Amino acid sequence: MKKIINKSKDVVTQLLDGVAFAQEERLERVAKTGIILRRQIEPGKVAVISGGGTGHEPAHSGYVGENFLAASINGPVFTPPPPEMIVKAIEKADQGAGVFLVIKNFEADVANFLAAEALAIEQGIEVKHVIVNDDCSIEKANFKKRRRGVAGTVLVHKIVSGAAAKGVGLTELVELAEQVVRSLNTLGVALAPGTLPGTKTSQFELAESEISFGIGIHGEVGYREEPLESSEKLANELVNKLKTQYHLQSGSQLAILINGLGSTPFMELAIFANDVRRLLELEGVEIRFKKVGNFMTSLNMAGVSLTFLELQESCWLDYLNLPTDAYAW
Amino acid sequence: MKKIINKSKDVVTQLLDGVAFAQEERLERVAKTGIILRRQIEPGKVAVISGGGTGHEPAHSGYVGENFLAASINGPVFTPPPPEMIVKAIEKADQGAGVFLVIKNFEADVANFLAAEALAIEQGIEVKHVIVNDDCSIEKANFKKRRRGVAGTVLVHKIVSGAAAKGVGLTELVELAEQVVRSLNTLGVALAPGTLPGTKTSQFELAESEISFGIGIHGEVGYREEPLESSEKLANELVNKLKTQYHLQSGSQLAILINGLGSTPFMELAIFANDVRRLLELEGVEIRFKKVGNFMTSLNMAGVSLTFLELQESCWLDYLNLPTDAYAW
Numbered sequence: 001m002k003k004i005i006n007k008s009k010d011v012v013t014q015l016l017d018g019v020a021f022a023q024e025e026r027l028e029r030v031a032k033t034g035i036i037l038r039r040q041i042e043p044g045k046v047a048v049i050s051g052g053g054t055g056h057e058p059a060h061s062g063y064v065g066e067n068f069l070a071a072s073i074n075g076p077v078f079t080p081p082p083p084e085m086i087v088k089a090i091e092k093a094d095q096g097a098g099v100f101l102v103i104k105n106f107e108a109d110v111a112n113f114l115a116a117e118a119l120a121i122e123q124g125i126e127v128k129h130v131i132v133n134d135d136c137s138i139e140k141a142n143f144k145k146r147r148r149g150v151a152g153t154v155l156v157h158k159i160v161s162g163a164a165a166k167g168v169g170l171t172e173l174v175e176l177a178e179q180v181v182r183s184l185n186t187l188g189v190a191l192a193p194g195t196l197p198g199t200k201t202s203q204f205e206l207a208e209s210e211i212s213f214g215i216g217i218h219g220e221v222g223y224r225e226e227p228l229e230s231s232e233k234l235a236n237e238l239v240n241k242l243k244t245q246y247h248l249q250s251g252s253q254l255a256i257l258i259n260g261l262g263s264t265p266f267m268e269l270a271i272f273a274n275d276v277r278r279l280l281e282l283e284g285v286e287i288r289f290k291k292v293g294n295f296m297t298s299l300n301m302a303g304v305s306l307t308f309l310e311l312q313e314s315c316w317l318d319y320l321n322l323p324t325d326a327y328a329w
Numbered sequence: 330m331k332k333i334i335n336k337s338k339d340v341v342t343q344l345l346d347g348v349a350f351a352q353e354e355r356l357e358r359v360a361k362t363g364i365i366l367r368r369q370i371e372p373g374k375v376a377v378i379s380g381g382g383t384g385h386e387p388a389h390s391g392y393v394g395e396n397f398l399a400a401s402i403n404g405p406v407f408t409p410p411p412p413e414m415i416v417k418a419i420e421k422a423d424q425g426a427g428v429f430l431v432i433k434n435f436e437a438d439v440a441n442f443l444a445a446e447a448l449a450i451e452q453g454i455e456v457k458h459v460i461v462n463d464d465c466s467i468e469k470a471n472f473k474k475r476r477r478g479v480a481g482t483v484l485v486h487k488i489v490s491g492a493a494a495k496g497v498g499l500t501e502l503v504e505l506a507e508q509v510v511r512s513l514n515t516l517g518v519a520l521a522p523g524t525l526p527g528t529k530t531s532q533f534e535l536a537e538s539e540i541s542f543g544i545g546i547h548g549e550v551g552y553r554e555e556p557l558e559s560s561e562k563l564a565n566e567l568v569n570k571l572k573t574q575y576h577l578q579s580g581s582q583l584a585i586l587i588n589g590l591g592s593t594p595f596m597e598l599a600i601f602a603n604d605v606r607r608l609l610e611l612e613g614v615e616i617r618f619k620k621v622g623n624f625m626t627s628l629n630m631a632g633v634s635l636t637f638l639e640l641q642e643s644c645w646l647d648y649l650n651l652p653t654d655a656y657a658w
Contacts, residue, residue, distance in 0.1 A: 002520045004597035006559045018599030021606045022621040057595035191331045231333045263592035266386035268333035270347030277350045292351040
């Protein structure tokens, strides 16, 4: 698989240097780290930070900006950053009102971020967190059952950061974030696997004519493979599975995120969005907020994920709509 | 090639409905046309509009917004809209100060847009245009020699629209636009061809290990094929070819656009951007403005294009930096 990279060992450093260059007026890379930091962080407010492995661009640096994350911490490809680096980001981001961590529910991510939280608290910094587990793919009985943190995490970033920018304190942010996570579900479908830099190995095997429902953002196996028939059928499968997580009725209010997984052209995302819209209109559901684009990818995987967030409080929508200069929004 | 579409005859309609849905607060689709129109167009200013075939998403609808285009006109895949539709867009966009057309240099595009201009002038609307021809790929002697309009067109949109928003009149816009076009060059490289919706036909043939320099946004043949070695080598080839179009020296000021061609992950665009930055730093060239992302694609083609704009006037940078709500900026 051809990739526009240099040595595969340099992928992360050069990616972050590229991001820092492209956004130099707004963001900086903390030297020799995977930390991308806002040049201006509002004083006196809780700083919200997030991160994880790279390979999910524009996550997470694309969400660092005004009314959004104060910093992202970026590890090796598909591997979370070490606790010491997360602690450094906490120190850099803290403006005296504490730091809130948005963590995706993967074992290594949770371990490293919670270890960092404990270390930072020892240093006297107030830190709290939420663990996002929006992936509702139905796993086979013999898989370890867990809900992973995937693209819906981006909506958690936006709402929690918006609340923090409006002066909401650390304890209330935990409550807000947990309520958002409980209302959040994502389901993805892959048309083709991605390949890791410097390898010829695909993330998983998939027949040329088939698609895989329920794949994870690191290529975790899905719940069903079948031929691709149409965007409408895809939308129907994902909407129906997501609906089982809610008691939607006429007048229910949703925010939705339609997320390309890495190599899917915008044309296809827009067509899929149109099919999702039509299905939700049939249900009488109100789509109060929507985003269509590449938000949390998996290298060059082809496919799309669909996220529903049922809007429980009107302030969630206000926070989603706050303006930002973050480059992936 | 699997695509998230329904019937291929419905691709354009469903794409535009998807765009109108995703951006419904800001944009509307004029019923039964390929016109995407701003809901709020500032009165008393020249309206700048552009368009062409679809398949280049987020072009051109992604550039419709505040301080940017008033409308985009979208034809069938890789086929410009008919003159009547362009006339309709001119009528809808005109706020009494005339309409400026940004046309890409393809025979059919130029013919249809100029026919529309003539028809609108007959109706009493003031219309002027610029033809963008930024593609500086070196074509073989037996090809029809011409410079095509490609990704750099987006910078022309932004500068001309910014000037129009600041009250610059139609005649002065022609002068400005022509000066920008003379300072604008783009060169692309494909890693893999795209495929047309509903077909299994690739845009061109390319060996699995090879890349093609100088390809066009419809898959027009490039000037050289060779194996992909590294991002640095790619950057070196493109930067050197682009440099031949300028007399760059230490202190020269550039705006640059690094554009994914459809299925290239952001990770690779950022790494490539970093290599371009390093090469230009060696020359002492100042990069005063840069954008990295998918701006003008070719369906699911893999690859990247690089655009240089030598900044001749400080107001060009001001116009590039004007805020906008256009979704692809």
